[in-house]
Amino acid sequence: xxxxxxxxxxxxxxxxxxxxxxxxxxxxxxxxxxxxxxxxxxxxxxxxxxxxxxxxxxxxxxxxxxxxxxxxxxxxxxxxxxxxxxxxxxxxxxxxxxxxxxxxxxxxxxxxxxxxxxxxxxxxxxxxxxxxxxxxxxxxxxxxxxxxxxxxxxxxxxxxxxxxxxxxxxxxxxxxxxxxxxxxxxxxxxxxxxxxxxxxxxxxxxxxxxxxxxxxxxxxxxxxxxxxxxxxxxxxxxxxxxxxxxxxxxxxxxxxxxxxxxxxxxxxxxxxxxxxxxxxxxxxxxxxxxxxxxxxxxxxxxxxxxxxxxxxxxxxxxxxxxxxxxxxxxxxxxxxxxxxxxxxxxxxxxxxxxxxxxxxxxxxxxxxxxxxxxxxxxxxxxxxxxxxxxxxxxxxxxxxxxxxxxxxxxxxxxxxxxxxxxxxxxxxxxxxxxxxxxxxxxxxxxxxxxxxxxxxxxxxxxxxxxxxxxxx
Ligand code: NAD
Numbered sequence: 001x002x003x004x005x006x007x008x009x010x011x012x013x014x015x016x017x018x019x020x021x022x023x024x025x026x027x028x029x030x031x032x033x034x035x036x037x038x039x040x041x042x043x044x045x046x047x048x049x050x051x052x053x054x055x056x057x058x059x060x061x062x063x064x065x066x067x068x069x070x071x072x073x074x075x076x077x078x079x080x081x082x083x084x085x086x087x088x089x090x091x092x093x094x095x096x097x098x099x100x101x102x103x104x105x106x107x108x109x110x111x112x113x114x115x116x117x118x119x120x121x122x123x124x125x126x127x128x129x130x131x132x133x134x135x136x137x138x139x140x141x142x143x144x145x146x147x148x149x150x151x152x153x154x155x156x157x158x159x160x161x162x163x164x165x166x167x168x169x170x171x172x173x174x175x176x177x178x179x180x181x182x183x184x185x186x187x188x189x190x191x192x193x194x195x196x197x198x199x200x201x202x203x204x205x206x207x208x209x210x211x212x213x214x215x216x217x218x219x220x221x222x223x224x225x226x227x228x229x230x231x232x233x234x235x236x237x238x239x240x241x242x243x244x245x246x247x248x249x250x251x252x253x254x255x256x257x258x259x260x261x262x263x264x265x266x267x268x269x270x271x272x273x274x275x276x277x278x279x280x281x282x283x284x285x286x287x288x289x290x291x292x293x294x295x296x297x298x299x300x301x302x303x304x305x306x307x308x309x310x311x312x313x314x315x316x317x318x319x320x321x322x323x324x325x326x327x328x329x330x331x332x333x334x335x336x337x338x339x340x341x342x343x344x345x346x347x348x349x350x351x352x353x354x355x356x357x358x359x360x361x362x363x364x365x366x367x368x369x370x371x372x373x374x375x376x377x378x379x380x381x382x383x384x385x386x387x388x389x390x391x392x393x394x395x396x397x398x399x400x401x402x403x404x405x406x407x408x409x410x411x412x413x414x415x416x417x418x419x420x421x422x423x424x425x426x427x428x429x430x431x432x433x434x435x436x437x438x439x440x441x442x443x444x445x446x447x448x449x450x451x452x453x454x455x456x457x458x459x460x461x462x463x464x465x466x467x468x469x470x471x472x
Contacts, residue, residue: 019374027354036266043198076105079185092317094322109438131467135464140217143221148272159452209419223245244446248404277447304358318356328376332359334369343361392420401446440454
C-alpha cells in the first residue's frame, strides 16, 4: 500500500471521514490505498464553498488567478515522482508513462496560467463602445475516467479556474488517489472552495450532477454515462462538455510502408495497454497485404515487456480493473469463436494482476464485438478490405467519431482519403499525435460534445457576454 488513506479537499481543508473504500492495484490485486466516501453533509459543504468562491472577488482577478495557476504547475512538476508513483499503483501504467502524464498535466496548467482570451471590440469608440467577451459560468463539476486520471482532471481544472470558475473534481472510484493527492498538494495555492476534490463510489456522480449549484459539467467517460450526465444537466440548462468513448479506425493504404510506419501504428494501438480513448482500435488493411503487415506487428509485440508498471524494464502494464480485464478477454474469445485468428498474444498472464498479452487478430470484420464495440484494451483487430470506399464506409459507419487515421507513402493521396473520414481528429501517418495544450481535443457524433483544451477549452468554461454603451 502506498499510503493507508488520502483526504478529500473541501472548503480549503482536509475533510474528516470515517468511511473509506479500497482502491485496487491492478498489477498485484492488493489494496493500493483507501479513498474517502463523501458524505451528504460534505456535498452540502462543498457546494456552499463553491458558491461562496464564485461570489467572491479572487476568481475575478486574472493576474492573481494566473499567478496561482503558475504556482500549481510548479508544484506538480516538483512532486512528479510522488504523483507518478501513486498513478502507477492505482492505474498500472509504466512509471515513465506516469511521469509523462504528470508533466503533461503541469503543461496544461502552465498554458492556462498565461492564457489571454480574445475580445471583440464593438462600436466606433466615439458615439458607441462595447465588447464581446467571456464571463464565468459558475461552480463547475469535473468527472473523470480511470485511464489517464490526472491528465483528464487538469484538462478540466486549468481552463475552469483560468476562466474564473470554482471547480469540484470527482475522479473515477477506480483511480481516485492521484487526484486526492493533487487536492492535498494544491490546498494552499487556491482560496477555499476554488478547487475541491470529492471521492466516492458510483453513487456519488448522480448526487453531484443534479445539484442546482453546479452550472457547468465537464465529464470524460463512456458514451452510456455521457448520456446520463447530459440528461441530468438538461433540467436547469447546465453547460455540458462531454469527452466520450472512441473506436478509432486506421486505414492502411496499399502503399503502407511497414519499415517506416508499423512501429508508430503499433504504439498508437497499444499505448497505455490500449486504454486511451484515441488508441487505434480498428485497423483496415488491404487484403493482399494482411499476412505481411500482421507479421510486422507480431515482431513488435514480441518486444513488449508486459508487467507491473513499477518495474524498470516494463513497457506495458495491466488492464486497470477486473471488469475491463474480463471484458477484453471476452472480446478476444468472441472474435476467435466467430472466425478470427490470433496472430500474436491472446492470453492472460498467470498469477496476480490483470495482464493480457498484446494481441493481434486477423480475419476480423464488422459484426464482431471486437470491431463494433470500443475494446479499450491491448487488442489490434485487423480487418481486410478489397475496396477503399467500402473501408471508408465501415470506418465512418459507427456512432463513434473521436479520431481516425490514414496511412500511406503517398502523403497527398493519404490526405485525400483522410478528408473523407468523419471524426473530430484525423491524422495522416500518425495516430493520436500532436496533443498540445493549445490544440482542441474533440469528438463528433456520440464521441463527444464541445471540446477541451486551447482557446476552445476556455470558451467551454465560459459564458459569452456582450457589453455595449451609447456615449453622451
Ligand atoms: P465511465 O463512464 O464508467 O465513468 C466515467 C466517470 O463517470 C467516473 O468518474 C464514474 O464514477 C462517473 N459516473 C458513472 N456513472 C455516473 C452517473 N450516472 N452520473 C455521473 N457520473 C457518473 O467510464 P470509465 O469506464 O471510467 O472510462 C472509460 C471510458 O472513458 C472509455 O469509453 C473511454 O473511451 C472514455 N474516455 C474518453 C476520453 C475522451 O477524451 N474522449 C478520454 C479518456 C477516456
